[in-house]
Amino acid sequence: MLVLTRKVGEGIIIGDDIKLTVVEIKGGTVRIGIDAPQDKKIYREELYAQIKAQNRSSTGWTLDDLSLLSGTISRKSEENK
Amino acid sequence: MNVIQSRFGEIEYDPQAVLHFPHGLIGFEDLRDFVVMPNEKDGPLFWIQSVEDAQVALVLTDPTNFFPTYMVEPEVHERKVLGMEGEDKWHALVVVTVDTDRKVTLNLVAPILFAPHTNRAIQVILESSGYSIQTPLPVIEQSAGKPNAKSGEGASEKTVARG
Numbered sequence: 001m002l003v004l005t006r007k008v009g010e011g012i013i014i015g016d017d018i019k020l021t022v023v024e025i026k027g028g029t030v031r032i033g034i035d036a037p038q039d040k041k042i043y044r045e046e047l048y049a050q051i052k053a054q055n056r057s058s059t060g061w062t063l064d065d066l067s068l069l070s071g072t073i074s075r076k077s078e079e080n081k
Numbered sequence: 082m083n084v085i086q087s088r089f090g091e092i093e094y095d096p097q098a099v100l101h102f103p104h105g106l107i108g109f110e111d112l113r114d115f116v117v118m119p120n121e122k123d124g125p126l127f128w129i130q131s132v133e134d135a136q137v138a139l140v141l142t143d144p145t146n147f148f149p150t151y152m153v154e155p156e157v158h159e160r161k162v163l164g165m166e167g168e169d170k171w172h173a174l175v176v177v178t179v180d181t182d183r184k185v186t187l188n189l190v191a192p193i194l195f196a197p198h199t200n201r202a203i204q205v206i207l208e209s210s211g212y213s214i215q216t217p218l219p220v221i222e223q224s225a226g227k228p229n230a231k232s233g234e235g236a237s238e239k240t241v242a243r244g
Contacts, residue, residue, distance in 0.1 A: 054214045057180075059138060070124035
């Protein structure tokens with residue numbers, strides 16, 4: 001991993017179209033500004049990892065679950081309307 | 082018609098009708114094609130089965146069944162991935178998690194945007210939306226004695242308040 005030391009206000013350029021700027025350092029927290037093209041997906045790493053894990057744990061259901069739930073859930077959504 | 086294996090047995094499907102995820106799903110980036118399976122029972126749940134991996138099937142629902150104001154618009158680059166043009170319609174769907182004790186949650190942070198015109202879909206992440214990846218279904222208050230129950234536990238949960 002490339003490690004660079006930066007001060008507040010200094011930046012890092014990645015390729016032609018991504019720029020990171022250190023906006024603020026406070027306590028143990030760093031605020032980073034990111035300029036990147038719209039089609040570059042930017043997420044906090046842990047959020048991405050959580051969604052990955054959630055998707056994976058969403059594949060463990062059974063057809064029994066589905067038919068059982070369908071009864072209760074359809075009633076709920078009707079009441080909600 | 083083609084035939085694939087699934088956790089639930091053999092599934093026959095029309096290859097023209099598969100739902101195509103050009104980027105796969107988050108955590109399943111290699112899985113691009115899914116067969117849409119209607120639920121045998123009535124209700125808002127249905128499921129999609131991966132064509133490429135028999136083990137992967139996900140339950141989906143239209144979240145507006147539970148959270149009527151939930152709305153996600155595709156961004157410009159997402160419209161491109163979906164092959165959307167002009168006034169083409171889209172739907173936001175969410176992944177349903179059924180945990181081992183049959184507790185059901187919806188992932189409102191990572192909806193699947195679906196363009197019916199092209200049969201393409203993309204899972205997007207809503208950064209800083211305040212939604213939860215494990216949003217419980219809204220509780221319908223039935224007991225007449227507790228008209229203000231809503232202001233209790235659910236008040237800090239934005240998703241519940243919105244629903």
